[in-house]
Amino acid sequence: MNKSRILVIATRNKGKTAEIRDMLSGFPITIKNLDDFGPIPEVVEDGETFDENAYKKSSFTARVLGYPALADDSGLMVEALEGAPGVHSARWAGPEATDAERCSKLLTEMENQPNRKAAFACVISIAVPAGPALTYEGRCEGTILDAPAGSNGFGYDPVFFYAPLNKTFAQLTLAEKGRVSHRGRALQEVRDEFDKIIKWIDYQTPEPEIVGCQGE
Numbered sequence: 001m002n003k004s005r006i007l008v009i010a011t012r013n014k015g016k017t018a019e020i021r022d023m024l025s026g027f028p029i030t031i032k033n034l035d036d037f038g039p040i041p042e043v044v045e046d047g048e049t050f051d052e053n054a055y056k057k058s059s060f061t062a063r064v065l066g067y068p069a070l071a072d073d074s075g076l077m078v079e080a081l082e083g084a085p086g087v088h089s090a091r092w093a094g095p096e097a098t099d100a101e102r103c104s105k106l107l108t109e110m111e112n113q114p115n116r117k118a119a120f121a122c123v124i125s126i127a128v129p130a131g132p133a134l135t136y137e138g139r140c141e142g143t144i145l146d147a148p149a150g151s152n153g154f155g156y157d158p159v160f161f162y163a164p165l166n167k168t169f170a171q172l173t174l175a176e177k178g179r180v181s182h183r184g185r186a187l188q189e190v191r192d193e194f195d196k197i198i199k200w201i202d203y204q205t206p207e208p209e210i211v212g213c214q215g216e
């Protein structure tokens with residue numbers, strides 16, 4: 001098989017992996033997870049923007065594994081918290097925090113706060129081993145509840161209320177969330193541009209020239 005038809009999902013988050021796999025199923029590519037490979041070092045996500053961190057994850061993975069890689073950097077921005085936790089959403093409640101602890105920290109910070117407006121943002125970066133990458137973005141507006149509801153999804157889903165569906169993200173199915181979420185919107189662009197992306201990957205990933213031994 002042509003090496004460029006493999007795409008590695010460069011994330012350690014199982015919730016993201018499930019959403020990305022669901023949205024890219026049906027396309028003629030072989031999707032691999034990081035744990036289909038041997039151990040590789042973790043990327044330090046010390047960029048100041050979602051773009052920077054998404055590119056760090058996709059380009060590092062593509063370079064180390066030798067296959068095109070798709071990474072997602074995302075987070076929740078809360079208006080009353082001046083955009084926090086934002087790019088620090090994963091580490092905000094401590095490096096080893098669970099999703100429940102992240103939600104509970106957010107609810108505590110938001111106690112007695114009348115402005116509940118928030119938005120999720122997602123940047124998807126698709127990189128080839130040589131370094132170049134394509135970037136796709138998505139955003140979704142909602143509000144922060146004062147108690148969690150629902151058990152699907154991951155991260156801040158139980159406290160993120162999406163008014164058009166009158167549910168939290170944790171009360172949506174995978175497919176429902178994919179149609180409206182920040183990640184779903186970014187991945188919809190990937191789907192729309194799929195053929196172009198494959199051509200771009202092929203162009204950026206030349207097959208090694210086979211130097212024939214034309215001896216007698």
Ligand SMILES: O=c1nc[nH]c2c1ncn2[C@H]1C[C@H](O)[C@@H](COP(=O)(O)OP(=O)(O)OP(=O)(O)O)O1
Nearest residue numbers: 011012013072073074075076089090154155156157
């Ligand atoms: O749809 C979402 N529903 C709920 N919460 C979400 C969502 N999307 C991002 N989030 C939160 C989770 C995590 O605390 C942070 C992302 O951090 P981020 O570094 O991009 O992901 P991660 O560390 O979990 O996995 P990885 O870096 O291996 O892709 O924002």
Ligand SMILES: [Mg+2]
Nearest residue numbers: 012045073090
């Ligand atoms: Mg991360």
